[in-house]
Amino acid sequence: MLRKEWKGLVHNKLLLVVVVAIVLIPTIYTTLFLGSMWDPYGNLDKLPVAVVNEDKAVSYNDRELNVGEELTDKLREEESLCFNFVDAETAERGLRNGTYYMVITIPEDFSANAATVMDEKPEKMELAYQTNPGTNYIASKMSETAMEKVKNSVAEEVTKTYTQAVFDQIAEVGDGMQDAADGSRDLKDGVNKISDGNRTITDNLETLADSSLTFRQGSDTLRVGLKAYVDGVSTVKDGAGQLDSGAAELKDGAAAAVSGVNELSDGTGTLASGAEELKSGAGTLHAGLSKLDGQIPALRGGVDQLVQGTGALAGGAAQLQTGGTSLKVGVSNADAAMAELCGGLETLRQSTETLPDAAEQLHKGAGVLVEGTEMLEAGSGDLKTGIGMLKAGMETVNGEDGANSQQLADGVSALNQGLDQLYTMLTTGKEGGGSAQNSGEAAAAQSKVDVSDAKAALETLYGVRDGLQGKAGDLEASVDALGSVNPVSADGLEAALEEAVASGDIGQAAAIADQAIAVAKENENAVYEGNSRLESAAAQLRESSSAVREAGESVSAAADAAVQGLDSVDGQIMSGAENRQPSAADAQVMEQVVNAVGGLRDSSELLAEKTAAYTGGVKAAAKKMAVLETGAEALHSGATQTKAGAEKLEAGTDGLSQKTPFLKAGIEQAAAAGGQFRTEAMKPLLNGADSLLDGITGVSDGAGRVKEGAQTLQGKVPELAEGVSQLDQGAGSLDDGAGTLSDGAKRLDDGAKALLAGSGQLYDGAAQLKDGTGSLVSGTGELTANNSTLLDGASQLSEGAGQIQKGAGQLRDGSAELGDGILQAADGSHTLSTSLLDGAEQVKNTKTTDNTVEMFAAPVETNETMITTVENNGHAMAPYMMSVGLWVGCIAFSLMYPLTKYKGKLKSGFSWWLSKASVLYAIAVLQAVAMVLLLHVFDGFDPIEMGRTIGFACLASVAFMSVMYFFTNFIGKVGSFLMLVFMVVQLAGSVGTYPLEISGSFVPYLHKWVPFTYSVEAFRSTISGGESIQNAVIFMIILCVVFTGLTLIEFQLRARKIKAGKHILANWLEEKGLA
Structure with missing residues (x-):
């Protein structure tokens, strides 16, 4: 199984590539990560820091002290950080956008505070610096560390200045002690004289x-x-x-x-x-x-x-007394005025109780005003149209060039002449009998014709008159409507403002109202002028129309009476003509006719007068129509502009109604403050005025006494001069015997x-x-x-x-x-003189050099001895990251390599385990060796003990792989996942970055139980040449043996179940996709 495992690996090119990649995972992990932070402390001279010098030089012990400039010069020579000397605005902007990691500000009073060292309350020198941890926390901490060095450097330089000043003062003290010694000798001589x-x-x-x-x-x-x-x-x-x-x-x-x-x-x-x-x-x-x-x-x-001055003082004291009396009276008056003011404030406060309601009413009234001005604008337009129609009617009544009026006047004149002739003929006929009758008939017939013509003309004018009177009535109604609307619009604006002012001293209300009124006043003159002209013309038109109407009615009545009389005369005449025979009845009829014609003639004269008045009124009304038309035009224009002002007034009063509650609160506070001021300030002021007047009286009396004393002193000055001379002569002797x-x-x-x-x-x-x-x-x-x-x-x-x-x-x-x-x-003065001489000699013999000043400024130097050597941050972090890299490489191999599959026939659990272990442990050793060597090549990793470092890396990699082998073989991918979680726990418990003592409170409970703790300690020792790694080696060997044994047992049990045909856990995990 072992040979087949390796044969299968060699022939599986893809798996072989995967294995090679896995071997390089620890190298990639450590090389890249450590390379990114290999030597940050060695590159601090590249860390940009802004320096803003606002310090101003001062004078200290007759020398210029400019600590800020000295500090900036020193920082220019420093290479601890990359110092950039800029202004405050550039520094602030750079700190926020990440250009600078720290801003050092030397304040304006830096040197001035340094010069206060010998003052009763010296001011510390405050060197301000700002960091932006949000940009980079580590950079800000590095900057703070460098800032401590800057602070110590400043303190050393300032201490040098102080020390030099102190030694200068010691030299001055030596000179003073020499002077004191000389004085002590003089003192000894004086004591001998005494x-x-x-x-x-x-x-x-x-x-x-x-x-x-x-x-x-x-x-x-x-x-x-x-x-x-x-x-x-x-x-x-x-x-x-x-x-x-x-x-x-x-x-x-x-x-x-x-x-x-x-x-x-x-x-x-x-x-x-x-x-x-x-x-x-x-x-x-x-x-x-x-x-x-x-x-x-x-x-x-x-x-x-x-x-002379005491004389002026006495006069001034008298004036002061007069002024004090006036002051007392003034204070009393001020107290009374203050009481009146408090009363006025209280009244004003009471008045402002209704101020918000009044402001609201003002706002509503402004709305009504806007509506009224809209009605005024519409009515003035209608009035303008009506006046045009009235003017046309007047021209119709009057006729072209007054022809109709002239015709009426001519008819009335002819009527008067006919009546006169008729009356003459009738009276003559009455006296002449029958011959006269014929003449009377003819005259009566002619008069009847004339009267009929006049009556017809009058009847023609009746219709025109009625139309004129209708137009005049419409004009009167329009003028009356204008008189009722226009005053409301103009006077209503003033009334609304007066109501706002009457409700209290509302400055803000006045400002808003003034703004609206300013707009309205731009058109106020035009409105008032048009209104005045319109009212004048309308009044004249009323008078003319009334006169025309009265004259027309009189003419109409007289003409009716004339026609009726002529008809009666005509009937009587015709009746007398039919009889042809004069009789007593005829005489009686003639008498009646004569009387009727006489009355008709009187009416005709009245008709002539009324007709003349009628004609004059019509002509005057026609002339006034032009003025009336101009006034209507001006009124319409002013109404339009007034409407715009009223709309602005409405908008202004809206803000006024919102501000009046604040005004009311302010007035209430003013009333309360006024009462408090009168109680706490005016009463003590009044009492103080009484005391001041009493004191001024005493000053006046004292001034008189001072004047008398000054005059007495003036008389004693010669005696004083003589006495001073004598006293000067005796002072020498007094000096000898004073003791x-x-x-x-x-x-x-x-x-x-x-x-x-x-x-x-x-x-x-x-x-x-x-x-x-x-x-x-x-x-x-x-x-x-x-x-x-x-x-x-x-x-x-x-x-x-x-x-x-x-x-x-x-x-x-x-x-x-x-x-x-x-x-x-x-004896004591002799001892003092001797001691002072000795002290002055010692001070003069005290020599100060630059080394002395340096010693005072920096009396302590540090001497560090490192028992181990860590070259840079990369070597310091390598133990931590090497442990992580090896662990991650083992996890990756367990996930990618088929640890639970076997090649060929399953012989035994041990053979199965051995076939996998031979590849697994070989890969563990390879990844450890590659990691250390490639880290040396690419990053310059150079541990003190390279061999021990490689050896322990191989041991740690094998131990880690044993753990992964067991958990992955036992529970598949779930085991790999658990090992990934366990790696996070180890990262926290191994204290690979910060010491255990300053780590989290839970860390001590994990520290001794995680493998990373021992691997980190061992790598630190081999890299820096520290103590023995025996404990870490023992721990890794135990870890390897324990988990290798557990894995071997697990393989044995699994092989037996497979041979027995039993279901194993790996099959279930494979079914679930977790194998």
Whole structure:
């Protein structure tokens, strides 16, 4: 079976190609994958990084500090990354599109922050950098690692700058210590002078102590003498006057003594408090007094200006007081105005409650306005057409050039003439009898003809008149309709805006309304002009039409009456003609005819007047028609434009109705804020104004006092100048004895206080003595009564003298102690001078070099020792990928090669297994050897132990193939699928990339139980020259033996079942397509 297996493989060209391809799978897998990432860390100089330098140079310790420029210069020399120096915009764009993997930004204050190192709160130097992990996470991490090196480099350079600055300052400190040493020598000389002054003071205090002892003895003698004087006072009455004078002198002297002692006490107190300050500043005082003496003239000028300024200050204070009063009044008025404003805001807030409804109504009203303007446009068009028809009717009534009107006037005139003739003839006939009758008949017949003609003409005009009146009525109706529509359209726009304004101070509403009104106003003048002209013409037409109608009705009535009268006269005349015989009845009839003709003539005159009015009205109406037609044309044009403005107003009010709720909320907030402002701001402001006015009053009073003090100061300046000169002269001596005076002044102050108490007692005794001597002069009885008081005063004087003597002794002792302290100070100043000289010498001897600065900037260097060697990332990842490649190659072979088929006769399970194992293990060894050698050829793979690497690769490949052989033979393709899944588990558990300690929490549970763990460790050891691979070899051998044994058992059992003709699992898997 073994020979047939190999023979079948050799003769099956396609299967042979497949086997060769399978052998190369691990090589392809490792060579290509590792080649893509063979040495990324060695090619970091090709990784593009953008650098943006926005830093500005600053001055630090009299030198220019430009850390940003120094950093960019250093990065240009670096090859750790591919640095590109661009602007911020280019860097940002490149980072987003993947041109750059990191952007390093040196901020504007980089050098400025570096210069704050010695400040109380130094600012750290912030070097900003941006990465885009979404473009390439590994590249961003590499950039961050390089960024640490950049950071350390910057820190080293800045530290060098700091170190150099510190050493420069140390040099300056050395110079300062030398100056201090020189000053300490001067101090020593001053202390010696103070010691000499102190000895002088001690000698003087010794003299004072001796003198005070003499004074005490004299006071005791005085007390004894006074006792003797009291005993003999009764015998010295004659000398009482002299004693009184002496007592007065004694009192004055005691008062002077008290005054002097007071001044001494004040002086010693001041001396004690200022002696300590004088001790440290005596030298400075002496120099300052010299300068002060030279500045006295400037002081005089300044005092003069001060006097002038205090005058101006007093005037300004008065004005300030007036202004403060006005301010208080103004604040009060402002508070009242604020209260009124708050009230107005509240009113406005209440008014805005209905503002949204009003805005909505305004919007609806604008819609109604649009509808009205549409009606106005249509009505004005109809009116224009009606006026044209009316004009034609007027021309028909009036006739061509007024012919019809003239005809009517001529007919009425002829009628009047005929009636006059008839009336004359009738009256003449009445008086002349029958001859007249014939004439009357003829005249009556002629008059009847004339009246009939006039009546016919009037009847002709009746129809035209009725048509004219109908047209005039239509015109009046149209004018009335125009008067009711046009005012609504124009006035309605104003009313809508007024309603919007009246509902509240709505600025936004006003803006919207103004926009609509601006459009409407473009055509407003034309509408109003046409409307005015139309109304004027219509009014005149109404008047003319009314006059024509009234005249026509009067003419018609008069003509009817004339015709009726003529008919009556005609009947009467004809009746009289038939009788031919005059009679009394004829006379009566004639009388009636005459009266009727008279009435007819009166009516005819009225007819003439009305006809004239009618004719004039018709002509005037005809003339006004042209004006009326022009007005109608202007009205129609204005109505069209007004309609467009109304439509824009409707659109504007729509936005207004939407914005008014926001306006209402804003007004409510303003009302609330106004009340809060008045409570929190105006009330404290009002109180502050009262306090300010009180303070201004105090300032005004103080200004007056300052003015008086300045004037007094001006008078004392000469004395000050003299005193400064004297003080300058004495300052030198004061400088010598200042130290001694400090302690002595304290003791002198204590003695002066005691002396002050004694001098007060002396003054009291002297006063009592004066009173006693006065009483002695006035009467010896009173002198005797006051003897005891005199003796008490003498005792007190003796006690005060004792206290003075004691205080003088204390001053002497204190001066001696001060002398000891001065000697100690002299020793200390000598020590200080010596130490400062030594320190200055040491500082000068301190030498700094560039190496010293380098040491301060970077005191630590790292020295890495690698116990194993890994040349690059490809060698580091090779153990991981070689294990994966071998495993994938074994899976591919198990899938492609017929492991469960046998050639020839089935002899035994072992023979069957051996025939397959001979090919399988040979392929496992070949793919391992090919993988290592071709990886060396194509990628430069060069492990430390090449032989051990190849040997272990063969062992691992055989072990992996044993596992695949068992599972594929046992459960077919399902086994291969399971091994593929198991490979993923091994990828996670073998920690082939990251250390176990930083891997996922589940990894430790898998790590020891997956083959990849041992293969990766073994390959790492052979590649880098690490420790023994014994454990890995043992694990692989056990893995190979165990699964080979299991496979052999499985083949034995399967062969037995096949020989027995039993159904096996492989058959079922084949039926299901899984074999």
